[in-house]
Amino acid sequence: MNKKNILITILIGFAVGVFILQPFGITIFTFSRQNYEINWWQYLINNFIEILNINGNQIFENTLFGLLGASVALIYYFGKREKDIDNK
Numbered sequence: 001m002n003k004k005n006i007l008i009t010i011l012i013g014f015a016v017g018v019f020i021l022q023p024f025g026i027t028i029f030t031f032s033r034q035n036y037e038i039n040w041w042q043y044l045i046n047n048f049i050e051i052l053n054i055n056g057n058q059i060f061e062n063t064l065f066g067l068l069g070a071s072v073a074l075i076y077y078f079g080k081r082e083k084d085i086d087n088k
Contacts, residue, residue, distance in 0.1 A: 009077040010070045017069020023047035
């Protein structure tokens with residue numbers, strides 16, 4: 001088990017959670033709640049901008065989505081590693 005690879009996996013997963021999962025998830029949720037009457041692309045761009053404007057609530061949301069992304073990345077990493085070990 002290489003600690004450096006695990007750390008890189010966690011960091012990449014955290015970034016994916018914050019910068020991909022969060023804006024898309026929030027945008028899709030809001031878009032459906034607004035009965036598809038808002039401009040989806042503009043709202044997505046606004047969500048990306050909001051992620052960069054850090055305040056108390058945003059830090060909490062970023063952390064939660066980051067942990068979600070890191071968890072998914074670790075599950076993928078260990079699943080792939082297990083599959084590679086089984087194939088040897």
